[in-house]
Amino acid sequence: MERTVHIIGGGLAGCEAAWQAASRGAAVTLYEMRPERMTPAHHTGWLAELVCSNSLGSNLTDRGSGLLQAELARLGSLIVAVAREARLPAGGALAVDRETFARRVTERITAHPRITLVRREVVALPADGVTVVASGPLTSDALAAELVRLTGADRLFFFDAMAPIVEAGSVDMGIAFRASRYARGEREEGDYLNCPLTAAEYERFLDALLGAETIALRGFERDDPRFFEGCLPVEALARRGRRTLLFGPLRPVGLTDPRTGQRPFAVVQLRQDNLAGTLCSLVGFQTNLRWPEQERVFRLIPGLGRAEFVRHGQMHRNTFLSAPTLLRPTLQLRSSQNVLVAGQLAGIEGYLGNAGSGLLAGINASRLAAGEAPLELPCECMLGALIRYITHVAPVAFQPMKANFGLLPPLGEAVRGKRLRFQALAARALRVLDAWCERVGVAGGRDGSSPAVHS
Template identity: 60%
Template sequence: MSHPSVTIIGAGLAGSEAAWQLARRGVTVHLYEMRPHKTTEAHQTDQFAELVCSNSLGARAVDRAMGLLKEEMRRLGSLIIEAADACALPAGGALAVGREAFSDYVTRAISEPPRIIVHREEVTEIPSGPTLIATGPLTSAALADRIRALAGQAYLSFYDALAPIVTLESINTPPCWRQSRYDRDSGESGGDYINCPMNEAQYRAFVQALREAERIPLRQFEREDEKFFEACLPVEVLAQRGDDALAFGPMRPVGLRDPRTGKRPFAVVQLRQDNLAGTLYNLVGFQTNIRWPEQKRIFRMIPGLEDAEFVRLGQMHRNTFINAPALLRPTLQWRDRDDLFFAGQLIGAEGYVGSAAGGLLAGLNLARLVSGQQPVVMPRVTMMGALFHYVTHAEPKDFQPMKANFGIMPPLQPKVRRKKERYQKYAERALAALGVWMKANDLLSQPTPGG
């Protein structure tokens, strides 16, 4: 009996997970990895699923977004989570792993099944036939060119300049209020923007804090690309350029009136809706390279954000990603080609675990496709379902990568006010829905890699 075969490009977090999911369903996988012949700016070894920076895969507890994501993957038979559990180190509430042991575990697992054929070479063209592209944020230049040609110039980004995102419910109103500048586009809500006002003393203290903030040092390859920063300056660099640079830049108060005073404030931080459900807001123009704990401390100085719950913190680094909302279906298939899939950081599912989760779904769906079954979409109330719904349905114009977080999940009915209880309920709802979905799609019994 002949087995179907597929091509996977990239043996990182996403590609390794996908290869495993396919092999255990009896599909022959040709897995292409360019290391060690050609390496990226961040990888150090020739191992699969190398963790290029931190050795943490985030929180363990299932009532935390990252913990829930991992638990869903664990139930779906993820190789990456199995490896992480096997190589776990003591790290409090986080699942940290021995970096080398982890990659070694994945590399061995991938090298064992007879149906995974590893090719150590760079792929420079998009193959025909069933294919998954999982070449990550540092996709080689030749292949990135091919992806850009396929997607269109505007649909491939090379740089992340992310502003922090907070949950709507953690914003204090007052002092914040809704208004668009000059009352443009103000519908029933009163305006599309939430404004956080500052008086002069507050503004000066804030600028000083930004100037003194500890920053993340740029890596060599990022310094070489510093020209990208000029078009999209971090707030701390603007603060350095002059006392009033921010007040005349992203914090200018023109066209706004504080309803408490009836006057224009000295400066404002504007928050713009970030997801369709309207539960998340980003700090407009606040891309930053400040260290994450410092960001929380300094941005909570902004009036109205004293209790802010950050679902994403700002960052700036080299990151190749496609405009997934414009290009992919929620099954992770290319819009116009059924047998072409994308996964990993390249689709904007941020982080090690989010990347591997995409590999899991794409691998599962590719296996279904080549076996004559319909690819599946995950329930939106699961963390995986919410993440892949987000990356394939966000506003394409402003699309930026997103990490797993509860803000992208459909709200609970009825609402639960206390955060701890709310997160617990999200997790219970997600795992119950996952169980029903797995049963409906015959995923409860786990096949072995021999197929």
């Protein structure tokens, strides 16, 4: 007899997981605590409420979110299908009327004959069946405590202080140099890319940083004393004194610029951020600067004049697990194969990435309930690459990640020009995904416009 699939959280990941599992014949119970118990950011009782922007990213497949949208459509995503129904004119982006979107997702879920929606807060994981935990970045405190009990206190993070990530290929290596502080790195040539600053360049950068606009913190972030603990944004450090950064993220000690043979006045270090070495993060540069301001100010750092930002720095409340330590690429907990984690809680950023991880978790929950082996996605497609990243990156450096082309394995042949390269990577991603769907028997809707119901 098939076991029940329990899904905790009726957000983007939870609704997609519920739909996928039920569409494959599983009996699903979906738990959502709203409207009885609200989060600090949601305003309604609708399922799949978009908490901030109403854009699900680009429609173009040579953009990270656009490729993800195309993949999810092929896989029969409910979220993408409803988003396309509720779309608003927004140039190249998939922007939605947020109320129509959330209302329609709620209607589809409640009308599904195999989904039972239970409006209550879950405080302990169900003892039977298969469970998908998709309670999001604002997971209730009681459930967070249960997750800590299950995974260990040092495996659940409550706040995100993210440094920007740039494409390694966009760093000017005519200025930056490779080295490890005190030559203590693992690689002989050095583990870090170092951007050296003269005293005048440092002063100019500091003035721009001090004058830059920041994002206003929301009430629940501003009022929580844990928010900035131990992880000050770079602009807050700079406000403590004009030389403070020289003893913090811009300290030059232990580094010699091979071009001058001297220790620079200040140094910004970039650390490799993915296995392929195509991305790197600005060390110690967690920031709350507005996104265009980050690009303007950080491009003043010598060597980053033409840096391509694939992720901006952010500071916000965000509950997420240490996915590299805890999760398998099937999204099952390593310690408990009948518990899967999806959405922001798994360390995936962005609406469509959250929905996509729910999609895989839903497929796998239905397979586990039926006694079948769970599936892994190929890493050549964007969703597979994103899940591979969160489950394989070094745990110490782990921060939530969103879809971007730096996650995909390089092409066999060299393609000149970024757009052409991204188009070739996208074409390969969709080809590989189609072949995978065929091989494992995963069928989606017709390009997601009407998600198929599989009995």
